[in-house]
Amino acid sequence: MTSTCRPITYFSILSVAGPIVLSNLSTPLLGIIDTGIVGQLGDPAQIGAVAVGAMIFNFIYWGLGFLRMGTTGQTAQAFGASNEDEMRLALFRPAMIAFVLGLLIVLLQPLICWAAFSLVTPTSAVESGAREYFSIRIWSAPFTLFNMVLLGWFIGRQQAHLTLLLQLFLNGTNALLDAVFVLHMGWGVEGIATGTVIAEVATAVVGCLLVVRQLGQGRGKIDYGSILEWSALRKTLTVNRHLMVRTFFIVFVFAFFTAKSAESGETLLAANTILMHFVLFTAYLLDGFAFAAETFVGEAIGMGSRNRLQQCINVSSVLSGVTASIVSFGIYCSGSLIIDLLTVNPEVRLEGRIYLDWLAVLPLVSFWCWQLDGIFIGALRTEPMQNATFWAWCGFMASWTILQDHGNHGLWLTMTLFNIMRGVFLGWHLPSLVRSIPQARA
Numbered sequence: 289m290t291s292t293c294r295p296i297t298y299f300s301i302l303s304v305a306g307p308i309v310l311s312n313l314s315t316p317l318l319g320i321i322d323t324g325i326v327g328q329l330g331d332p333a334q335i336g337a338v339a340v341g342a343m344i345f346n347f348i349y350w351g352l353g354f355l356r357m358g359t360t361g362q363t364a365q366a367f368g369a370s371n372e373d374e375m376r377l378a379l380f381r382p383a384m385i386a387f388v389l390g391l392l393i394v395l396l397q398p399l400i401c402w403a404a405f406s407l408v409t410p411t412s413a414v415e416s417g418a419r420e421y422f423s424i425r426i427w428s429a430p431f432t433l434f435n436m437v438l439l440g441w442f443i444g445r446q447q448a449h450l451t452l453l454l455q456l457f458l459n460g461t462n463a464l465l466d467a468v469f470v471l472h473m474g475w476g477v478e479g480i481a482t483g484t485v486i487a488e489v490a491t492a493v494v495g496c497l498l499v500v501r502q503l504g505q506g507r508g509k510i511d512y513g514s515i516l517e518w519s520a521l522r523k524t525l526t527v528n529r530h531l532m533v534r535t536f537f538i539v540f541v542f543a544f545f546t547a548k549s550a551e552s553g554e555t556l557l558a559a560n561t562i563l564m565h566f567v568l569f570t571a572y573l574l575d576g577f578a579f580a581a582e583t584f585v586g587e588a589i590g591m592g593s594r595n596r597l598q599q600c601i602n603v604s605s606v607l608s609g610v611t612a613s614i615v616s617f618g619i620y621c622s623g624s625l626i627i628d629l630l631t632v633n634p635e636v637r638l639e640g641r642i643y644l645d646w647l648a649v650l651p652l653v654s655f656w657c658w659q660l661d662g663i664f665i666g667a668l669r670t671e672p673m674q675n676a677t678f679w680a681w682c683g684f685m686a687s688w689t690i691l692q693d694h695g696n697h698g699l700w701l702t703m704t705l706f707n708i709m710r711g712v713f714l715g716w717h718l719p720s721l722v723r724s725i726p727q728a729r730a
Contacts, residue, residue, distance in 0.1 A: 296599035301580050301607060307448035309576030310456075325470050326480065335631065336410060336554050337417025337477050339561035343546045344404045344422055348393060348429075350539040354531030355386050355433055356440040360582045361668040363444025367583075368590020376503065379441045385528075386437050390430025397426045407543070410550040410557065417477040424481035428488040435488060438495040443579050444586065447502075454495055462487035530670035537681040541706055544688075548699055556696060559639035562630050566623065566647040567703075570615050574655050577608040578662025585666030594725040601722070605659050612655035620648040646700040653704060657711035664714065669721055676713035683709045 326334045359382045366374035393400070401422055405415060435458065442450040462483050469479025542564075549560040581604040588596035627640040664673050684706040691698030 296584060296596060296603055298603055298607065301577070301584070301600075301604050304446055304448045304583055305576040305580035305604070305607065307452040308443065308579045309573055310452050325466055326477070333411065333413035333554055334417055334477055335558040335561055335636075336414040336550065337421060338480055339546060339557065339564075340408060340410055340414055340418040340550065341421030341425070341477070341481070343408070343543055344400070344418070345425060347404075347539045347543050348400070349432060349436070350542075351532060351536050352389060352433060353436065353535045354528040355382050355389075356436040357531050357582070357665045358382060358528045358668075358670075359437050359440030360444040360579070361586050361665050363441050364446075364583050364586020364666055365590040365668065367445055368587035375445065378444065379437065379499065382437045382440070382528075383434060386433035387430050390433045393429040394426060397423075400426075408547045408550055411554055414550065414554060414557070421477045421481045424478060425484050428485040431488040431492040434492050435495060438492075438499065441499075443583055445502075446583050446587075448580075450498055454491055454498070457494055458487050458491040461490055528670075530674040531665075534670070534674040534677040537677045541681065541684055541703070545699060545703060549696075552696065555633075555635050555639055558631065558633070558636045559643070560696070560699075562627055562636070562640050563643060563647055565630070566619060566626075567650060570612070570619075570651045570654070571658060573615065574608050574612055574651070574658050575662070577604050577611065578658050578665075580604055581659060581662035582666035585663050586668075589667055589725060592726050594722060597725050598722060601663055601718075604662070605656070608655045608659045612651040616648050616651045619644070619651070623647060643696060643700055646697075646704065650704060650707065654707040654711075657707050657714060660711060660714040660718065663718070664721065667721055669717075672714060672717040672721075676717070677710060679713050680706055680709035 326338055359378060362378040363375055366378055401419065404422070405419070410418065435454070439451055439454065442448070442454070465483030465486055466480050469475045469483055473479060475482065545560070545564070546557075549557045581600060584600040584604070585597060588594075588600055623644045624641055627637055627644070631637060631640075661673065664670065684702055687702045687705050688698070691702055694701070
């Protein structure tokens with residue numbers, strides 16, 4: 289496969305972003321479905337258990353999200369340069385790293401579990417369920433990380449339809465199994481975790497079959513010795529190191545948010561868990577445009593074209609901003625109805641409505657930081673991402689110190705300020721990124 293060199297238009301961005309948006313939305317929708325399934329049991333402790341258990345894995349997998357992001361950037365630049373051999377290596381190197389890290393996570397599960405529940409102190413009922421969830425889901429780690437690499441590779445090759453296929457298969461299988469295990473078999477939190485493990489393993493198998501098919505169609509070849517070439521591995525690890533540190537600070541913010549929610553009791557934890565699904569839904573939706581930016585920015589840099597880079601930034605950002613406005617309006621109009629669909633507990637419903645306005649504001653102030661992430665990932669300029677997120681994290685902690693007396697409203701305001709600061713600090717580096725690319729190359 290060679291670079292398509294399609295003009296950068298709203299249609300070309302949407303042709304890539306559309307399937308990615310649909311595939312991304314299946315992930316928060318699964319979380320919403322899981323919460324809704326457990327919510328039908330009427331026990332806030334079980335909603336909280338799934339939230340705390342999922343938070344632990346979010347901390348791990350989001351922290352290792354560089355496997356997806358770094359793969360996309362390297363693949364997209366190889367795609368822009370029409371380098372088939374490098375595109376193959378852009379899959380095999382991070383796949384090797386993913387399996388090694390996945391096995392380490394499984395081996396270190398006692399230490400991870402101890403550290404997690406030392407930092408988070410929920411009620412005894414929530415902790416018991418969360419520990420059960422953790423002990424089951426941990427076994428899917430190698431497959432989960434490998435699936436992240438696969439998604440990054442397909443996105444970098446502008447094969448968004450395969451990304452959609454994998455995500456729909458993963459989350460559709462997971463949702464079906466969760467419904468069977470929880471509502472039919474009565475397994476509760478254990479059923480949610482078991483469904484996730486089976487779905488991750490099955491998706492890895494399907495993904496391998498798709499890769500074999502793709503490699504059979506290409507003209508490149510695999511140089512297995514090049515996979516372990518130190519200079520190339522060092523570049524991959526350097527890019528991924530910056531992304532890992534950057535993602536650590538983001539995951540810390542979400543973990544901190546959940547931990548503070550857990551300290552306030554089961555009802556507020558359950559309400560914030562439901563509201564956080566709004567945030568994740570919005571982030572995954574708008575990430576479709578960020579992922580498209582990764583693809584086209586990487587291609588433009590691989591081609592050595594500043595004009596194409598600037599067009600990609602402009603068009604994808606306009607689409608992201610318009611979509612964020614629509615989402616904010618939708619949350620403002622129908623947020624209460626969605627809360628009612630996710631839980632039957634009247635106290636949780638009432639608590640969630642109190643803080644719903646924050647969810648209507650977040651998309652409008654957050655879309656720019658998410659879009660900038662996609663631009664810098666596609667350019668493989670990951671050090672500015674690391675530094676910008678660090679300073680935003682410092683601002684987050686300072687804001688919480690000032691606002692903690694305002695309770696949950698202070699917590700949501702601090703989260704909002706964190707996203708604003710990420711956009712401001714990273715946006716500061718954007719002009720220098722654009723100037724570093726030549727005007728054109730024949």
